[in-house]
Amino acid sequence: MNDPNGPIFWKGQYHMFYQHNPNGAFWGTMHWGHAVSPDLVHWKHLPIALAPTPGGADKDGCFSGCAVDNHGVPTLVYTGVSPEVQCLATTDDAMITWRKFAGNPVIGAPPSGMETTGFRDPCVWRAQDTWYMGIGSGLKGVGGLVLLYRSKDLIHWEYMHPLCEGRKDDQAQGEDPVAMGEMWECPDFFPLDGKHVLLISTQGSVRYFVGTYSDHRLRPEAQGSADFGGQYYAARSMLDEKGRRILWGWIKEGRSAAAQRDAGWAGVMSLPRVLTLGVDNTLALAPAPEVEVLRGKHHRFANLLVTPASSSLFKGVNGDSLEIAAELDPMDAQDVGLKVRCTSDGIEQTTIAYDCASKLLKLSRGHSSLSTDVDRGIQDGPLDLMPSETVKLHIFLDGSVVEVFANGRVCITSRIYSSREDSLGLGLFARGGNAKLKSMDIWEMRPISKDRLTT
Numbered sequence: 001m002n003d004p005n006g007p008i009f010w011k012g013q014y015h016m017f018y019q020h021n022p023n024g025a026f027w028g029t030m031h032w033g034h035a036v037s038p039d040l041v042h043w044k045h046l047p048i049a050l051a052p053t054p055g056g057a058d059k060d061g062c063f064s065g066c067a068v069d070n071h072g073v074p075t076l077v078y079t080g081v082s083p084e085v086q087c088l089a090t091t092d093d094a095m096i097t098w099r100k101f102a103g104n105p106v107i108g109a110p111p112s113g114m115e116t117t118g119f120r121d122p123c124v125w126r127a128q129d130t131w132y133m134g135i136g137s138g139l140k141g142v143g144g145l146v147l148l149y150r151s152k153d154l155i156h157w158e159y160m161h162p163l164c165e166g167r168k169d170d171q172a173q174g175e176d177p178v179a180m181g182e183m184w185e186c187p188d189f190f191p192l193d194g195k196h197v198l199l200i201s202t203q204g205s206v207r208y209f210v211g212t213y214s215d216h217r218l219r220p221e222a223q224g225s226a227d228f229g230g231q232y233y234a235a236r237s238m239l240d241e242k243g244r245r246i247l248w249g250w251i252k253e254g255r256s257a258a259a260q261r262d263a264g265w266a267g268v269m270s271l272p273r274v275l276t277l278g279v280d281n282t283l284a285l286a287p288a289p290e291v292e293v294l295r296g297k298h299h300r301f302a303n304l305l306v307t308p309a310s311s312s313l314f315k316g317v318n319g320d321s322l323e324i325a326a327e328l329d330p331m332d333a334q335d336v337g338l339k340v341r342c343t344s345d346g347i348e349q350t351t352i353a354y355d356c357a358s359k360l361l362k363l364s365r366g367h368s369s370l371s372t373d374v375d376r377g378i379q380d381g382p383l384d385l386m387p388s389e390t391v392k393l394h395i396f397l398d399g400s401v402v403e404v405f406a407n408g409r410v411c412i413t414s415r416i417y418s419s420r421e422d423s424l425g426l427g428l429f430a431r432g433g434n435a436k437l438k439s440m441d442i443w444e445m446r447p448i449s450k451d452r453l454t455t
């Protein structure tokens with residue numbers, strides 16, 4: 001799988017679609033896979049929702065898009081290729097069999113006169129009696145943009161203007177809009193806590209713009225990265241029955257194409273992340289509390305001094321499926337953090353640490369694996385602590401997946417491929433001074449596949 005597509009809460013269930021190649025663990029012949037869940041945690045596969053139609057507008061693939069409720073009719077809006085055009089498909093309440101609109105494509109080309117870098121991944125919403133569609137695009141040498149269309153019926157669309165462009169606002173903030181991505185993929189646009197948010201995926205990461213939406217244009221007032229790992233991409237959100245804005249992302253692989261084929265699978269969906277606005281209109285992300293249902297055996301530690309000499313691993317606490325919530329006071333240490341997926345001799349280990357001088361949260365994979373065929377770079381994100389603020393890490397380990405949430409505002413999603421079976425240990429470390437572990441809760445997580453739900 002790759003991109004999440006059209007997540008939608010429908011008749012009491014969470015539906016998730018995703019870019020899927022049924023022919024193997026490699027990208028190609030894009031279909032829409034489909035899964036359903038009553039609780040965001042336990043999922044059941046449903047039949048493939050969309051497949052390319054030979055000779056049709058999507059003959060070369062059903063690319064990313066969204067799902068909307070069109071007055072009671074679930075409707076998928078997606079990009080057919082090639083060329084990139086926008087298509088519709090509908091179903092009934094059961095959401096099993098999808099029928100493509102006979103008049104596809106509903107938008108057959110970008111606005112005339114525009115030489116776009118791409119024209120795909122529609123995001124559709126309704127305001128009063130009008131539908132709006134943002135389409136991911138860009139202009140070579142200028143920057144990415146989202147093209148805005150409107151329609152009364154989802155079928156006849158009129159181009160308006162860009163919803164948001166890389167060029168102006170980013171130049172004002174000193175960023176080179178071309179370097180920031182000449183093609184904005186997978187736009188996702190929604191209101192949040194009194195502002196509007198646009199997410200786009202470009203240059204390997206998901207960026208957000210938070211701002212004011214008026215005259216059908218988004219004027220960004222803040223921007224940032226939804227995740228700093230560089231392995232979280234093409235994120236899409238949904239609104240659930242509780243009014244929460246929930247974000248899903250595709251977690252990419254960090255191993256060779258051959259290893260992916262050998263494994264028989266590639267790509268994985270992130271945990272659901274609940275979005276809110278943080279201070280200064282930044283995006284705050286937290287794991288959905290529903291995930292707590294998988295918590296098994298619990299361990300707790302508190303008030304431990306961590307010194308540069310502390311090197312032992314916690315006894316009796318290990319695993320490759322752990323939830324860890326730790327609060328650390330860096331005191332006078334230069335950096336402080338956790339070692340995870342660690343062998344007792346320390347030969348394999350992954351560190352997640354706060355570097356006080358550079359004010360960076362760092363996930364280091366230099367020793368994550370003895371394999372030479374996997375990603376090993378350091379992934380980092382800026383975490384500027386306020387005076388007296390401690391480092392609060394919320395970490396999920398799940399096989400090769402690591403998802404880190406720091407202080408509610410910085411996420412790093414990564415992949416590590418331990419080669420030793422005993423890379424399961426957990427420890428703390430500090431360098432350049434002493435730090436304090438204020439508290440740490442660890443839960444061994446139960447796999448959903450062995451859990452109670454069978455429907």
Ligand code: DQQ
Nearest residue numbers: 003019063064120185234
């Ligand atoms: N993946 C899809 C495209 C999208 C890209 C194709 C982003 O629609 O732009 O699989 O990962």
